[in-house]
Amino acid sequence: MDVSKEDELCLISIREALKVVRGKWSILVLTLLSLGPQRFNQMRRNLDHISIKSLTDVLHHLEQHEVINRQVFPTRPVTVEYTLTDKGRAYIPVLRELRIWGENWGEHPKLG
Amino acid sequence: MDVSKEDELCLISIREALKVVRGKWSILVLTLLSLGPQRFNQMRRNLDHISIKSLTDVLHHLEQHEVINRQVFPTRPVTVEYTLTDKGRAYIPVLRELRIWGENWGEHPKLG
DNA sequence: CCGAATCCAATTAGATACTG
């Protein structure tokens, strides 16, 4: 074995996390919801070029893993609002660190 | 526009970060290297079921984005060691938060 | 030991049309 028992636990935890939140869309959806509740087409606009299928797929996945919440309001036409669950809000520190890293090390240097 | 100017900047930073570190393999490779230098086949063993192609692909990608460093030692047979760059080490806080989340909210509950 | 190169399978993403 090349890594210690403790290191192995670290890898396991990361793998666990990646089972739930994986791929760029998941992260971006969670980022958007961390800024406030969003409706379906509202997210489509804010995420720019995501397809209907990709968005529905990732929303289903995140909802099944209880990271986001789907609430239907019986207006006409119907309104559906997505929000973060406790589990989802607990992910915000990850997003925060990721944002910091992107700001400091991303391709586009910050304009002075 | 549905999100504020400030929120838009947040999304942009996240997108920037995702251009460099994306997919489960990148994260796992960085996690492994955050624990110490690693050689090619050593990483293959520690990452369990990653294929040669997937590993070389992700290592190239991360090296091109200056997140990891590749150093060749002229032994026989040759030894190649991968380490984190400054940019890569700056990513460790993201990994740390991700690990914490995985520990607390992953599928396998912590054994009491 | 460290890969490059090739081929093929599987997963993911987009476009489009249609529904309540």
Add this chain to the structure above:
DNA sequence: CAGTATCTAATTGGATTCGG
């Protein structure tokens, strides 16, 4: 508005073979 269903395109991943 908020999707479902379907089809196709593109990306990614694995298996294998070969070379320095």
